[in-house]
Amino acid sequence: xxxxxxxxxxxxxxxxxxxxxxxxxxxxxxxxxxxxxxxxxxxxxxxxxxxxxxxxxxxxxxxxxxxxxxxxxxxxxxxxxxxxxxxxxxxxxxxxxxxxxxxxxxxxxxxxxxxxxxxxxxxxxxxxxxxxxxxxxxxxxxxxxxxxxxxxxxxxxxxxxxxxxxxxxxxxxxxxxxxxxxxxxxxxxxxxxxxxxxxxxxxxxxxxxxxxxxxxxxxxxxxxxxxxxxxxxxxxxxxxxxxxxxxxxxxxxxxxxxxxxxxxxxxxxxxxxxxxxxxxxx
Numbered sequence: 358x359x360x361x362x363x364x365x366x367x368x369x370x371x372x373x374x375x376x377x378x379x380x381x382x383x384x385x386x387x388x389x390x391x392x393x394x395x396x397x398x399x400x401x402x403x404x405x406x407x408x409x410x411x412x413x414x415x416x417x418x419x420x421x422x423x424x425x426x427x428x429x430x431x432x433x434x435x436x437x438x439x440x441x442x443x444x445x446x447x448x449x450x451x452x453x454x455x456x457x458x459x460x461x462x463x464x465x466x467x468x469x470x471x472x473x474x475x476x477x478x479x480x481x482x483x484x485x486x487x488x489x490x491x492x493x494x495x496x497x498x499x500x501x502x503x504x505x506x507x508x509x510x511x512x513x514x515x516x517x518x519x520x521x522x523x524x525x526x527x528x529x530x531x532x533x534x535x536x537x538x539x540x541x542x543x544x545x546x547x548x549x550x551x552x553x554x555x556x557x558x559x560x561x562x563x564x565x566x567x568x569x570x571x572x573x574x575x576x577x578x579x580x581x582x583x584x585x586x587x588x589x590x591x592x593x594x595x596x597x598x599x600x601x602x603x604x605x606x607x608x609x610x611x612x613x614x615x616x617x618x619x620x621x622x623x624x625x626x627x628x629x630x631x632x633x634x635x636x637x638x639x
Contacts, residue, residue: 358549361419364404368536371444372423376402378635379556399549411436411539420544421553427513427534431474437545438537439554443561445536446515449474451481452525453509454502462529465489471498471507478511481531499523559636565611566637569621570630572596573605577625581605584620586613608634 362372376383382396393402405413407424411432414422422436427449429436451470453459459468462485469490472478478491492507499519501507511531514520520527538557544550573581578593585591591607605626609617614631621629 358400358421358544358547358553359403359419360400360553361403361405361410361413361422361424363407363410363424366407368407368423368425368445372442372536375423375442375444375557375560378560379553380636381553381556400553408432414539414541417541420541420547421550422539423536424539425534426537427474427477427532429537429539430532431476433476435542436539437542439540439545439550440538440558440561442536442538442557443564445534447513447534448515448530449477449511449532449534450514450520450530451509451511451528452499452514452520453528455524455526457502457508459509459528463487465509468508469506470509470511471501472511473498473513474511477532481511499525555638556636559638562639563634563637566608566634567611567614568606568608568632568634569614569617570604570606570632571621571626572628573603573626575601575603578603578605580624581621581626584617584624585609586617608637 363369373383376395381400383402384394391404393404395401403413403419408428410422410424411429411434413419414436415432415434423442425445451462459465462482466487466489469492470478471492471494473494473496475491475493482489492501494501498510498512500523501510502525503523509528510525517527538554540550582591585607586609591605594604596602596604618629
């Protein structure tokens with residue numbers, strides 16, 4: 358079972374980090390070789406350009422691929438999306454010069470649009486009902502309106518800083534993207550694929566969660582339950598050697614820990630322990 362992973366760029370380290378935290382430790386992954394083994398003898402990693410990964414999966418060179426939704430849509434190959442990995446978030450936008458007078462995509466009829474994503478761009482304008490001339494470029498897309506190559510661009514933006522620096526303003530959002538786990542259709546239901554998906558999902562679900570353990574007098578248990586904002590009800594166990602005290606365990610959002618601890622203490626909880634969660638499997 359081979360997983361295609363971005364070989365460089367902003368998606369490389371987060372992708373490897375997610376595999377590591379899921380238990381699929383990549384051996385010699387930092388060397389960025391073409392292939393790498395994992396601790397699972399049935400799973401290996403193929404390093405490739407993020408833009409090429411959809412084709413690698415569609416052609417069967419890899420069973421699974423980690424890449425952006427934008428790359429998968431641009432490739433137009435038949436893949437099964439298994440999981441949003443929730444990093445690498447960005448937007449594919451239509452943008453034009455601030456003083457260019459383009460306020461809507463319909464105004465680009467007969468105009469020229471430069472992009473690294475010609476297929477997505479053609480599909481977008483087909484839905485709008487406009488047919489501009491699409492010019493494919495391989496980089497520095499944001500410069501094309503200023504050198505009379507295009508009237509507007511369709512390009513990736515995360516914070517909008519690059520657009521602002523080049524005096525471009527967003528006209529419309531074409532696609533919202535993030536990094537996803539994709540599979541070849543023939544293996545999407547394979548038990549090993551389901552195992553890998555579950556492992557990755559457990560890491561994502563654990564993000565921003567904390568595990569709280571505390572001792573609670575039996576008489577104040579209901580008061581403690583009332584202030585716990587956890588995932589479902591807490592786990593309650595007897596404390597050995599103390600008939601009047603209970604051990605309460607619960608998972609809460611990290612952002613709620615600061616406020617919930619004084620509320621728990623006020624309700625009678627003591628010996629409160631807060632720990633990180635590496636993986637959370639439903």
